[in-house]
Amino acid sequence: MSFKLLWVNINSFLIVCALLFFSGASSDILAQSFTVEVSSKVVSVGEQFQLSFVLSGSNVGNATGFQPPSFKDFRANGPFQSSSFQVVNGRTSASQSLVYTLAATSKGKFTIGSASINLGSQTFKTAPFTIEVVESSNKGNAGGNAKSSGTTSNQVSTSQLSENCFIIASADKSSALVGEQIIVTYKLFTRMQIAQPQISKLPSYKGFWAEEISTPQVLNLQRENYNGKVFSAVVLKKVALFPSQSGALDVTPFKLKLKVAIEKKRKSQGFFDDFFNDPFFQQQELVEFEAVSNTVKINASALPDDKKPANFTNAVGSYKMDVSIDKQKVKQHDPLTMKITISGSGNIQLVEAPEINLPASVDKFDPKTNMDINRAAGITGKKTFDYLLVPRSEGKVEIPPLKFSYYDTKKKSYETLTSQSFMVEVEKGEGQFANVTANSGKEDVVLLNQDIRYIKTKEPSLQSIGGYSIYKPFTWMLLLAPVFAVAGLLFYKRRETLLLSDLTSLKTRKAEKLAKSKLKAAEKTLKLEQVDQFYTVISSSLFGYLEDKFSIPKAELSRDRIFDTVEIKTMKSETILSLRSALDECEFARFAPVEDKRQGMQGLYSKSIKLIIDIEAELLEKKRGMK
Amino acid sequence: MRLLLSFLFLTALCLAGNSTISDGNNAYKSGNFQLAIEKYDSVLASGFCSSELYYNTGNAYFKQGRLGYAVLNYERALSLSPSDEDVLFNLKITRARLKDNISPTPQFFLYTWLNSLVLFLSADGWTYLLMISLFVFAILVYLFIYASSTRLRKLFLIGTVSVLLIVISSIVLITFRYKSDTKKDWAVITNLIVQAKFAPSNSEKDVFVIHEGLKVKIDEVESDWYKIRLSDGKVGWVAKNCLVII
Numbered sequence: 001m002s003f004k005l006l007w008v009n010i011n012s013f014l015i016v017c018a019l020l021f022f023s024g025a026s027s028d029i030l031a032q033s034f035t036v037e038v039s040s041k042v043v044s045v046g047e048q049f050q051l052s053f054v055l056s057g058s059n060v061g062n063a064t065g066f067q068p069p070s071f072k073d074f075r076a077n078g079p080f081q082s083s084s085f086q087v088v089n090g091r092t093s094a095s096q097s098l099v100y101t102l103a104a105t106s107k108g109k110f111t112i113g114s115a116s117i118n119l120g121s122q123t124f125k126t127a128p129f130t131i132e133v134v135e136s137s138n139k140g141n142a143g144g145n146a147k148s149s150g151t152t153s154n155q156v157s158t159s160q161l162s163e164n165c166f167i168i169a170s171a172d173k174s175s176a177l178v179g180e181q182i183i184v185t186y187k188l189f190t191r192m193q194i195a196q197p198q199i200s201k202l203p204s205y206k207g208f209w210a211e212e213i214s215t216p217q218v219l220n221l222q223r224e225n226y227n228g229k230v231f232s233a234v235v236l237k238k239v240a241l242f243p244s245q246s247g248a249l250d251v252t253p254f255k256l257k258l259k260v261a262i263e264k265k266r267k268s269q270g271f272f273d274d275f276f277n278d279p280f281f282q283q284q285e286l287v288e289f290e291a292v293s294n295t296v297k298i299n300a301s302a303l304p305d306d307k308k309p310a311n312f313t314n315a316v317g318s319y320k321m322d323v324s325i326d327k328q329k330v331k332q333h334d335p336l337t338m339k340i341t342i343s344g345s346g347n348i349q350l351v352e353a354p355e356i357n358l359p360a361s362v363d364k365f366d367p368k369t370n371m372d373i374n375r376a377a378g379i380t381g382k383k384t385f386d387y388l389l390v391p392r393s394e395g396k397v398e399i400p401p402l403k404f405s406y407y408d409t410k411k412k413s414y415e416t417l418t419s420q421s422f423m424v425e426v427e428k429g430e431g432q433f434a435n436v437t438a439n440s441g442k443e444d445v446v447l448l449n450q451d452i453r454y455i456k457t458k459e460p461s462l463q464s465i466g467g468y469s470i471y472k473p474f475t476w477m478l479l480l481a482p483v484f485a486v487a488g489l490l491f492y493k494r495r496e497t498l499l500l501s502d503l504t505s506l507k508t509r510k511a512e513k514l515a516k517s518k519l520k521a522a523e524k525t526l527k528l529e530q531v532d533q534f535y536t537v538i539s540s541s542l543f544g545y546l547e548d549k550f551s552i553p554k555a556e557l558s559r560d561r562i563f564d565t566v567e568i569k570t571m572k573s574e575t576i577l578s579l580r581s582a583l584d585e586c587e588f589a590r591f592a593p594v595e596d597k598r599q600g601m602q603g604l605y606s607k608s609i610k611l612i613i614d615i616e617a618e619l620l621e622k623k624r625g626m627k
Numbered sequence: 628m629r630l631l632l633s634f635l636f637l638t639a640l641c642l643a644g645n646s647t648i649s650d651g652n653n654a655y656k657s658g659n660f661q662l663a664i665e666k667y668d669s670v671l672a673s674g675f676c677s678s679e680l681y682y683n684t685g686n687a688y689f690k691q692g693r694l695g696y697a698v699l700n701y702e703r704a705l706s707l708s709p710s711d712e713d714v715l716f717n718l719k720i721t722r723a724r725l726k727d728n729i730s731p732t733p734q735f736f737l738y739t740w741l742n743s744l745v746l747f748l749s750a751d752g753w754t755y756l757l758m759i760s761l762f763v764f765a766i767l768v769y770l771f772i773y774a775s776s777t778r779l780r781k782l783f784l785i786g787t788v789s790v791l792l793i794v795i796s797s798i799v800l801i802t803f804r805y806k807s808d809t810k811k812d813w814a815v816i817t818n819l820i821v822q823a824k825f826a827p828s829n830s831e832k833d834v835f836v837i838h839e840g841l842k843v844k845i846d847e848v849e850s851d852w853y854k855i856r857l858s859d860g861k862v863g864w865v866a867k868n869c870l871v872i873i
Contacts, residue, residue: 360820360822360833360836361820363726392726392820447719447720447723447724448723448724450720451720452686452689452690452716452717452720452721453686453713453716453717454686455652455655455682455683455686455687456679456682456683456713457649457652458679459645459648459649460645460648460677460678460679460680461677462644462645462670462675462676462677462680463675463676463677464674464675464676465671465674465675465676468750468751468754468805468808469750469751469754469755470750470751470754470801470805475754475758478758479754479757479758479761482761482762482764482765483761483765485765486764486765486768489765489768489769489772490768490772493772
């Protein structure tokens with residue numbers, strides 16, 4: 001088994017080898033090329049640079065008759081020859097280079113003509129190109145060989161640094177309409193060696209709607225002429241801005257923190273120092289520096305109001321619209337898709353779907369929106385809207401033309417695109433419900449396949465329409481019965497507790513009644529204001545009461561006898577005191593003047609009543625205590 | 628005596644209604660849904676209703692494909708027994724087949740919660756709850772008063788207070804439920820397609836188009852027009868004959 005497999009593999013390997021051989025042979029002739037390469041297109045006067053003519057392909061060794069262009073404006077050395085040979089994936093390729101070292105003698109723009117070479121029967125020619133020569137500056141000859149650049153003194157001022165390393169922010173237009181695309185480029189120019197660039201502050205695009213344009217990830221320094229000096233330049237950032245409001249708008253500076261290499265120059269002190277001052281030995285110092293770009297000022301003006309179409313929705317740029325439907329003929333309740341594609345350049349993100357005026361019998365669902373943006377050079381792209389349409393009634397349905405309006409920045413006017421109209425033939429759908437799947441969620445689809453539950457065959461309890469049980473008196477009876485029961489219960493309980501707890505107060509009431517009955521005669525005389533009689537009566541009433549209470553025989557009755565009784569002696573001192581004073585008062589009244597007696601009457605009466613109640617209460621308490 | 632007579636009369640009517648309903652059920656079984664609807668309707672016309680009757684009527688309408696009336700009858704059945712599972716299920720099935728799938732605007736959660744509580748039982752249901760809780764309350768009060776130990780007294784006091792809370796809340800809920808039942812401000816669209824207008828006139832512009840079976844709220848009435856509000860908040864005027872009040 002494994003042997004057989006190996007055999008097959010060897011077989012196929014041979015076939016592949018053969019194929020490679022033939023294809024390689026055939027492509028050899030086509031791959032020949034003769035090109036010119038230059039190390040830098042911008043140079044300063046006197047600076048050396050390389051120019052190489054490269055012949056590549058196979059059998060480059062057979063080339064003859066090389067004709068170099070004239071280098072009349074340059075000092076030229078060469079040509080030096082070099083060749084290379086390589087095999088990649090079994091394919092051989094070789095190249096031969098003829099290299100000249102040139103140096104410009106004066107400033108200006110010079111064209112280097114074409115060189116030619118013969119290979120077999122063919123003659124190859126290079127394209128002519130121009131080289132820009134600028135005046136060499138006194139600060140070294142700048143650029144690629146950064147070691148030779150730098151400052152002449154040990155002190156490096158920031159202004160000197162910023163003269164040699166800066167960021168230029170440039171906009172492709174300084175005034176624009178709202179929604180018009182402006183491309184702002186941030187370019188770093190440097191004449192020094194730089195390291196560790198770090199963005200310290202990104203610009204803020206207030207009043208704009210910004211979209212980044214893709215720039216190469218690796219910063220590749222290119223030589224460029226700026227104000228007559230050679231700089232290494234690189235595009236840091238490119239951004240497409242769309243003003244969202246009118247007025248003077250600013251883009252804040254871009255700030256880049258980087259380290260600049262500066263040479264330390266020593267004083268020349270003889271041969272050794274001269275030797276060590278050679279760039280090879282020179283010491284470098286890294287200085288931190290922040291390169292700051294200029295502020296970009298843009299004057300945004302509002303879109304013209306006249307001739308503004310009613311359906312204009314902020315689309316600015318240049319656009320195309322394409323509308324299509326996927327079917328011309330559908331069944332009732334079956335969905336069809338209408339696709340609207342708007343493509344072009346401009347503020348494509350802000351493009352809204354054109355309004356569709358569908359007949360009432362067609363249901364429209366929210367569109368699926370898709371956006372495809374190309375950020376290579378400015379913002380271009382396309383936006384698609386997929387509408388799901390579901391015709392509900394059969395017959396012919398016309399989808400009216402769609403209108404999309406935008407402001408054309410090139411023509412400087414509003415443009416309205418109009419699509420064609422569509423006729424859709426709707427056939428009668430099958431079944432009652434074979435339809436609404438389009439607008440239903442997943443759960444609803446499951447429900448669509450289910451039937452309703454069966455009717456209830458149990459005999460229902462019918463009630464009269466609008467008849468609430470709250471209207472029936474029976475309900476109220478049932479509702480109120482427990483309420484009354486609770487009320488009755490509470491009332492009964494309250495009475496019972498009253499009777500239980502207030503037995504003592506009942507006794508007091510009895511004692512009061514007793515006292516009043518005993519002093520009835522006294523009350524009479526009090527009302528009639530019979531002063532002398534009152535005191536006699538009250539005295540005899542009190543004695544009578546005490547005689548009854550403590551069962552003292554009438555013959556023994558006297559003040560001393562009363563206070564000698566055991567019951568009185570054991571009473572509270574207050575009670576004894578008030579009894580004593582009441583009896584005293586009665587006694588003294590006999591000798592007191594009439595006017596004094598009159599005043600003391602009421603007081604004595606109520607005092608006597610209280611006295612009797614107190615005695616009764618104390619006796620009752622004593623009785624309980626004995627129990 | 629008069630009371631007894633009227634009671635007997637009502638019972639007789641009820642019995643007649645029940646036999647008509649079973650006629651309708653037989654018609655439904657044999658697939659004659661139109662006849663079933665007629666039978667059920669005659670019972671309703673005689674002034675009687677029940678949740679089951681509305682449910683069966685809704686089923687018969689559903690089988691005929693008249694979803695608007697099916698929804699209407701299910702909604703009526705729900706107003707009598709709001710938590711009937713069969714009714715809720717069939718209403719869900721019917722709703723899935725409606726053309727309008729309007730998602731309601733979200734409401735404050737407390738409001739929806741209270742609303743569902745009010746709808747949990749019918750007005751009668753809440754009345755019965757009140758009745759039962761009052762009886763329990765009375766019993767607990769008695770037990771509390773005559774409890775032998777303080778521990779039992781405490782227990783019964785807690786019981787009494789909680790039942791009292793139930794009593795109070797069921798009184799509140801009866802009022803709410805009764806109000807929402809008698810308000811009659813919900814309706815179901817019964818016409819296949821209805822164009823809602825800006826103002827109560829046929830010559831006005833259309834605001835939106837709705838289809839049968841949609842439950843709408845009635846905000847205002849003007850001669851032959853209703854001002855309706857959809858569950859997503861849209862408002863328009865439709866003719867009175869396009870919808871039936873639940």
